[in-house]
Amino acid sequence: xxxxxxxxxxxxxxxxxxxxxxxxxxxxxxxxxxxxxxxxxxxxxxxxxxxxxxxxxxxxxxxxxxxxxxxxxxxxxxxxxxxxxxxxxxxxxxxxxxxxxxxxxxxxxxxxxxxxxxxxxxxxxxxxxxxxxxxxxxxxxxxxxxxxxxxxxxxxxxxxxxxxxxxxxxxxxxxxxxxxxxxxxxxxxxxxxxxxxxxxxxxxxxxxxxxxxxxxxxxxxxxxxxxxxxxxxxxxxxxxxxxxxxxxxxxxxxxxxxxxxxxxxxxxxxxxxxxxxxxxxxxxxxxxxxxxxxxxxxxxxxxxxxxxxxxxxxxxxxxxxxxxxxxxxxxxxxxxxxxxxxxxxxxxxxxxxxxxxxxxxxxxxxxxxxxxxxxxxxxxxxxxxxxxxxxxxxxxxxxxxxxxxxxxxxxxxxxx
Numbered sequence: 001x002x003x004x005x006x007x008x009x010x011x012x013x014x015x016x017x018x019x020x021x022x023x024x025x026x027x028x029x030x031x032x033x034x035x036x037x038x039x040x041x042x043x044x045x046x047x048x049x050x051x052x053x054x055x056x057x058x059x060x061x062x063x064x065x066x067x068x069x070x071x072x073x074x075x076x077x078x079x080x081x082x083x084x085x086x087x088x089x090x091x092x093x094x095x096x097x098x099x100x101x102x103x104x105x106x107x108x109x110x111x112x113x114x115x116x117x118x119x120x121x122x123x124x125x126x127x128x129x130x131x132x133x134x135x136x137x138x139x140x141x142x143x144x145x146x147x148x149x150x151x152x153x154x155x156x157x158x159x160x161x162x163x164x165x166x167x168x169x170x171x172x173x174x175x176x177x178x179x180x181x182x183x184x185x186x187x188x189x190x191x192x193x194x195x196x197x198x199x200x201x202x203x204x205x206x207x208x209x210x211x212x213x214x215x216x217x218x219x220x221x222x223x224x225x226x227x228x229x230x231x232x233x234x235x236x237x238x239x240x241x242x243x244x245x246x247x248x249x250x251x252x253x254x255x256x257x258x259x260x261x262x263x264x265x266x267x268x269x270x271x272x273x274x275x276x277x278x279x280x281x282x283x284x285x286x287x288x289x290x291x292x293x294x295x296x297x298x299x300x301x302x303x304x305x306x307x308x309x310x311x312x313x314x315x316x317x318x319x320x321x322x323x324x325x326x327x328x329x330x331x332x333x334x335x336x337x338x339x340x341x342x343x344x345x346x347x348x349x350x351x352x353x354x355x356x357x358x359x360x361x362x363x364x365x366x367x368x369x370x371x372x373x374x375x376x377x378x379x380x381x382x383x384x385x386x387x388x389x390x391x392x393x394x395x396x397x398x399x400x401x402x403x404x405x406x407x408x409x410x411x412x413x414x415x416x
Contacts, residue, residue, distance in 0.1 A: 035147070035305055035378025036370075036407055037108030038101060038394045040137070042383065043092050044113040044130050045153045046072060047164050049319040050386050054088065058323075067323040068163040069114070069154075074125035082127045089133040095140050097384060097395065102144040104398045105406035109146055110307065110380045111137065112153035112207065114166045118189035119156075119182045126166070131193075138197040148197065149240065149380075150190045151204040156182045160210040163322060171213030180222060184229045191233035202263060203230050204240035204307075211244045219244050220254060227259045240265050242307070248294050255302050263377075264298065267308035268369075271315040274328055277339045281361045284313055285368045289415035292372025299376040306373040308382040310392045311362050311402070316345035317389035351390040351400060362391070362402045370409030379409070 042050030046069040058066040058075075065071045073081035098109075113134065116126035141148045156179045157172030158165040173179050187203065194200035205226035209219050227239045240263040241255050255262045268291050270276050270284055279287065291306075298304045314329040315321060326332025330345045347353040354362070373379035386393045397403040404412075 033107060034374050034409075035108045035380065036106055036409075037110055037147070037149075037378070037380035038106050038384040039110045039112065039151075039308065039380055039382045040093055040384055041112055041164075042386070043089065044111070044117060044134070045069060045164060045166055048323040049317050049389060050383060050392075051088070051092070052318060052387055054084070055319075055323055064324070068166060068168045070125055070167040073127055078125070078127050081125070082129060085127060086129060089130060093133075093137055093384075098137070098140040098144050098146070100395055101384065102146065103405075104395070104403075105408075106394075107146055108149065108378070108380060109137070109141055109384075110149040110151050110204075112151045112164075113190075114154035115152060115156055115183060115186040116154070116166065118186040121182075134193070135196075138193075138199055141199040142197065146199060148200045149202040149204060150194060150200055151207055151240070152183070152186055152190065153207040155179070155186075155206050155209075159206055159214065160208050161213065162208070164207075168322060171210055173209070174214055174218050174222070180225065183222070184225060187226055187229050188233055191230045191237070194234040194237045200234075200237060202238040202240050203234070204242070204265065205230075206242065208242050208267065209244050211246055214244075216244065216246065216250070216253070220256070223254065224256065224259070227262070231261070238263050238303070240307070242267070248298065251298055252301065257302075262302055264302050264304045265307040266295070266304070267382075268306050268373075269309060269312070271312050271320075271328075274336065274339070277313075277315065277328055279313075281313075281365075284365060285414060288365065288368045288372045290372075292375045292415060295373055296375030304376040306369075306376070306379045308380065309369055309373070310382050311365055311369075311397060312389075312391040313361075313365070314339070314345065314348050314391075316348035317386070317392060318349070320389070349389045349391060351396065351402075359402055362397070363404070364414055366397070366403045366407070367409070367412040368414040370407050371412040371415050372409070374409035 048055040058064045066075045117128060117130040120128050154166035155173045158167040159173040161169055161171045190203045194203060205223055223241050230239050238261050243251055243254055243266045251264060255264050295304050315327045316329050321333055327345050328336045329339050330343050331338035381394045383392050385395050390396055398405050
């Protein structure tokens, strides 16, 4: 997933938005239509807050190591982990989900996947078997005329230390001589899959490499290698690069201009920065509109998109900050103070309890973000669904009228 407070991800107007998949029928994913997408998170890279049911048996275990997919499989052993994950892979994304997303006028799916699915090492606890399920989703995407972006969400050693990299803790990616070659092997695997499926229009080099753990120069060098590797196998797809949480003033360095078929990806969340967390409703909307101006400006140079965002304005989704960790909002995250006097996470993520005022704000917040990010080449919401975190559940939000259908940002007038 995500973490930090600016979100960009490129697909340019000047170069013509990611074109229609070859041989795909005309429809939602054709022509120069802006990207309006969702992430299929929590499928091939586990995140406890998205699917808490998978981690519930360790809920009361003190100081448990089972906080990510690495330790999940390590605790269960390969056979039991394979059994459980096969059940999960076969049920978390259904054709009915893709059909519903199509009805909600979503035209793009970003599919996160870990390196271990493509470049496995028997000495690691991870298990394999993801490919048949990935290919099934690609088939559904073609059926419903959707674009697909294949996103390498986890790299060897962890590129950011987040649980969504597959391994929470230290940032060790690039510190071993095998890390970059294995990452490139995984990207080569994704490029070969792209050649099998004309719905695939982009491959993301790596999700959210942390500039505080990996030198910027190392990230740039890797991005150049990744571009060369992907293009050598699948020249028809674009290559996406996350902004590495760097400020807008450094985006041009991250994507060298000679990498001509590139997309810049930035992720904009309003809940991981304590200052932003304290914003009023109107300030949240103003920030979204300002972020859109930044996106639009860079989009003139390199295709740019917001590849992750949500409607959350608190970090109250259970385990969002890590398994068994609390929230900044109510001060239960270690070394944090409540965002405001009396702040509570009770029922914050249960849509059924939201007041009309909150529902109205969420609706305006959605429209503001869609409008803002469409000053670039589009947006991809995190996530398509969740088990219990409603502000992150696109399908549920849209079915309940909080996210408008169709979500055409350029038709809204929230940002002025």
